[in-house]
Amino acid sequence: MPKYRRGSGTVYRRGKTYWLAYFDQNGTRIFESARTADKAEARRVLQAKLGQIAEGRFTGPAADRVTFDDLAEGLLKDYEVNGKKSLPDTEARVRLHLRPFFGGKRAHAITSADVSAFIAHRKEQGASNAEVNREIAALKRAFNLAHQAERILRKLHFPRLEEDNARQGFFESWEFEAVLVRLPEYYRAPVTWAYYTGWRMYSEILPLSCDRVDLEAGTVRLYRGTTKNKQGRVIALPQVLRAILEQQWQTHFVHYPLCPWVFHNNGARLQTFYKAWNRACTEAGISGKKLIHDFRRTAVRNLVRAGVPERVAMMITGHKTRDVFERYNIVSAGDLEEAARRVDAQIAVRSVTNFVTVRGKPEEGTQLSS
Secondary structure (H helix, E strand, O other), X not given: OOOOOOXXXXXXXXXXXXXXXXXXXXXXXXXXXXXXXXXXXHHHHHHHHHHHHHHOOOOHHHHHOOEHHHHHHHHHHHHHHOOOOOHXXXXXXXXXXXXXXXXXXXXXXXXXXXXXXXXXXXXXXXXXXXXXXXXXXXXHHHHHHHHHOOOOOOOOXXXXXXXXXXXXXXXXXXXXXXXXXXXXXXXXXXXXXXXXXXXXXXXXXXXXXXXXXXXXXXXXXXXXXXOOOOOOEEEEOOHHXXXXXXXXXXXXXXXXXXXXXXXXXXXXXXXXXXHHHHHHHHHXXXXXXXXXXXXXXXXXXXXXXXXXXXXXXXXXXXXXXXXXXXXXXXXXXXXXXXXXXXXXXXXXXXXXXXXXXXXXXXXXXXXXXX
């Protein structure tokens, strides 16, 4: 074993490579390979280690071996353990974009400059600011989890791009009806439900089970933890939705008594229907790309138009904050035209009132009889 002094460290040969021996900031003796057969290069590695210790940036051999792939594994495991519904999206972001760029790199070798390079790379590929931000958020989460577990000892700065892509889409009643009749029959009921309630199609409507429906009381309940904001909610059924459920029940318990789902196709749970949706929109001649998520904005607007108090409307649609609710409360061209008609009507009433007042006013010098 070579002799070395605390604070200075030493380099020694072991087999074909050189090794380092030094003390960290806590006084712990560390031995690690310099991964080189060049003694001068080994000394440079040692000096770099000692410099990191002096500046408080030392990570240690174990942390230095942690790679991006280790961080990604920890991230996906965290999402799985906590039952996050965004796990499939996060897996896709890691597989398609983050791993091809950062894969194989040591975590402590990834710098803020590398993150900026990734952003530039994704923008060159045509990714939107929102897409890039979701990917950077996943990368940031991976680093934070590793830092909390003390697998790495430093954190990075993760820039965030400006987003101005809030959708303004919603359905007028004629657009909804035109698309509805062109959908397969088994999709019409859940789409109608989305139009009137603003519930999320893939996390709240399609997974809706029969045990959450009480036709006698006229209510449907979402349990706590099954919604995006983790809060449960209950709605009273208007006649249009009660009619849908009664129709479902007429065939459900006769032909599919073991099916737990409210909305299904011959007893099979409904999954994604993007192709059928896009085809129906095209056949209906709907201009622009309409999304199923646009029903959330539509429901908010219709509830407000119907005079439903905002607090009650938020309970129905599942909006947790008023800021988001207001963002969904879109003003349409029809709303503006209606406002113009009301102004014209008010001006017309005022003009008639002024005319009658002027005509009814006595001329100067005329005495009114008592």
